[in-house]
Amino acid sequence: xxxxxxxxxxxxxxxxxxxxxxxxxxxxxxxxxxxxxxxxxxxxxxxxxxxxxxxxxxxxxxxxxxxxxxxxxxxxxxxxxxxxxxxxxxxxxxxxxxxxxxxxxxxxxxxxxxxxxxxxxxxxxxxxx
Amino acid sequence: xxxxxxxxxxxxxxxxxxxxxxxxxxxxxxxxxxxxxxxxxxxxxxxxxxxxxxxxxxxxxxxxxxxxxxxxxxxxxxxxxxxxxxxxxxxxxxxxxxxxxxxxxxxxxxxxxxxxxxxxxxxxxxxxxxxxxxxxxxxxxxxxxxxxxxxxxxxxxxxxxxxxxxxxxxxxxxxxxxxxxxxxxxxxxxxxxxxxxxxxxxxxxxxxxxxxxxxxxxxxxxxxxxxxxxxxxxxxxxxxxxxxxxxxxxxxxxxxxxxxxxxxxxxxxxxxxxxx
Numbered sequence: 461x462x463x464x465x466x467x468x469x470x471x472x473x474x475x476x477x478x479x480x481x482x483x484x485x486x487x488x489x490x491x492x493x494x495x496x497x498x499x500x501x502x503x504x505x506x507x508x509x510x511x512x513x514x515x516x517x518x519x520x521x522x523x524x525x526x527x528x529x530x531x532x533x534x535x536x537x538x539x540x541x542x543x544x545x546x547x548x549x550x551x552x553x554x555x556x557x558x559x560x561x562x563x564x565x566x567x568x569x570x571x572x573x574x575x576x577x578x579x580x581x582x583x584x585x586x587x588x589x
Numbered sequence: 590x591x592x593x594x595x596x597x598x599x600x601x602x603x604x605x606x607x608x609x610x611x612x613x614x615x616x617x618x619x620x621x622x623x624x625x626x627x628x629x630x631x632x633x634x635x636x637x638x639x640x641x642x643x644x645x646x647x648x649x650x651x652x653x654x655x656x657x658x659x660x661x662x663x664x665x666x667x668x669x670x671x672x673x674x675x676x677x678x679x680x681x682x683x684x685x686x687x688x689x690x691x692x693x694x695x696x697x698x699x700x701x702x703x704x705x706x707x708x709x710x711x712x713x714x715x716x717x718x719x720x721x722x723x724x725x726x727x728x729x730x731x732x733x734x735x736x737x738x739x740x741x742x743x744x745x746x747x748x749x750x751x752x753x754x755x756x757x758x759x760x761x762x763x764x765x766x767x768x769x770x771x772x773x774x775x776x777x778x779x780x781x782x783x784x785x786x787x788x789x790x791x792x793x794x795x796x797x798x799x800x801x802x803x804x805x806x807x808x809x810x811x812x813x814x815x816x817x818x819x820x821x822x823x824x825x826x827x828x829x830x831x832x833x834x835x836x837x838x839x840x841x842x843x844x845x846x847x848x849x850x851x852x853x854x855x856x857x858x859x860x861x862x863x864x865x
Contacts, residue, residue: 531839560839561839576847577839580830583830
C-alpha cells in the first residue's frame, strides 16, 4: 500500500470541460485535506466510452490504497460496469473517492449512495451519456 | 388568502394542503411551529454542546441562553473560524440531516414533493450584535446558481426577530424590481436594498418554529442591532427530478427520499435486439 492514484479526464465530464491541471489541483487539495497520500494521476483516453486507464488503475489494486477520481461523473455510464468496478475496489480492501463531490466509496452502503446520485443524473440527462 | 390552485386541481388537494400551498404562494414563505420538536431540540443541544467544546467551557444547561450570549466568549476576529469548526462538527453527524428534515417534513412534502433532493451540508449562520462581517447583501439565490425549483428551510436556534432575523421582499415588490433589474446596471447591491428597504419585512421566527421560503425572491440580512446573537441554520430542498442549475446533484444535492416507483424506473431497461 503506497498512497492513492489520481484519475482525471481528457474528455467532457457531463456538460463541463475542466482543464487537466485544474483537475489535478482539485485532487491534490482534496488529498491534502483528507490526509491521503497522493501519487500521480492517470489520464483517461479521450475516446468516448473508453475506460482503459480506469481499468488499469483498478487492476493494479491493492498495489495502491485506492483511486481519487476528479468526479464521480467520470465513471462508466452502464450501472453494471460501475458495479463491477466497485466490487473489485472493495474486495481489494481499497477505496474510491470523488474529489469534486467530496464523496467516498469505502463500503457497500457508499456504493448504493453513489448509485442513487448517478442513476438520477443519468435519468435527467441521458444526452450526457 | 388568494386561491392559487387551479379549480381543475383543487379536488386533488386536501384542505390542509391547499391552505399551506396558498399561504406559501401568497407570501413565498411560511413560518410554522416545528413538526418534530424533539428533533429540533436535539439539534440545538448538540449545537450548544459542540460550541462549548470548541470554546473549552462546560456544556450549558440552557442552550438558548448560551447561544444568545456567545458574543461574550467569541470575538468578531475569531468568529468565522469558530463558525466553521461548529459547522464541520455538526455536519459530521449522520443524524443531523434526517433530524433537520423532520422539523418541517410534512410542509416540505406538501410544497415541494415527497421525493426530495437535499443539500448535502446544512449551513450555519452566526451573527454577533453590531458585527458587519457576516452580512448577506440583498440577493436571490437563483441569481448565483441555484435552481428556481428549490426552497430553503431556515431554522433559528434562538429567537430571531427584527435585525437579528433575515428580511424578505414581498412578492409583488420583488417581481416589480426584478422585472426592471437592468435599471441597476452600474449600481450596487446596496442600491437594490435602498429600493426595496421601505417594503421589506424582517421575519419574526421564534425558537421552536421554522421558516420555509422560496429563494427566488430577494432576501438577506443587515447588521444585527439587537442585544443577542443570531444562530440560524439553512438547507435547500428540491424535487429530485426537477431541473438543477449550477448547484449540482452529487456535489451539492443528494436524493434522500427516492420512492419505489422511481427506483423501478431508474433500473428498467426496455428489451431490445430486434432487427428490422
